[in-house]
Amino acid sequence: MSGTSRLQEFLSSSTWSTGLTDEQLARVSRDAFAREYQAGATICALGQPAVHWMGVVEGMLKVDKVAEDGRSTTFSGVPSGSWFGEGAVIKGEPRPYAVVAIRDSCVAFLPRATFQWLIDDSSFFSRWVIDQLNARLAYYVSLVETFRFQEATARVAFCVSELFNPQLFPSTNKQLAISQEEIARLSGLARQNTNKALHELEEAGLLRARYGTIEILDLPGLQHFARTS
Secondary structure, X not given: OOHHHHHHHHHHHOHHHOOOXXXXXXXXXXXOEEEEEOOOOEEXXXXXXXXXXXXXXXXXXXXXXXXXXXXXXXXXXXXXXXXXXXXXXXXXXXXXXXEEEOOOEEEEEEEXXXXXXXXXXXXXXXXXXXXXXXXXXHHHHHHHHHHHHOOHHHHHHHHHHHHHOOOOOOOOOOEEOOOHHHHHHHHOOOHHHHHHHHHHHHHOOOEEEEOOEEXXXXXXXXXXXXXXX
């Protein structure tokens, strides 16, 4: 499949596009474009103007921030099929985070002007954006609570289970192509502690860890473990 065909398929399969008119979808298709990035590449640097809304056609990204002392804090992983960054695009302010490819990825870009036009022109799209912002706020509140008050295994359970958030990440497959090192980055833990946590979750029958892959065996159980442990 060509890059253009792949992008158009991604746009038409995105949940927010299902309620657009033919005219609206035609403008989106005309204005959007995609770029390829290798693992480790920076898609957006901290402080860069938010002039595009972004979606992950293939691969996985992370949203993070590096402090002056060099310590990195990862706010979320963004798997394929997901769109993100709508808050910064709405405000039109410099991004307060960096976006980095965890693995080789294809990223879609929709210009801010088109994004704003959709909000004004489509009640369906504006309602979807409100739901998206609400889900993202709930995610970050839960993230702070988990990282402050819960132990390592619960943090790993939270970070993995949230990749299946139906509003934020609607296309995540239960056979998740993600390495233990990548989970460590998302969880803010050392790799050794992450491996131990994954082993405990595997013993509990919630997931199965393999090289470069996590298979989710019991998503409701994993979500419950993240909230209550």
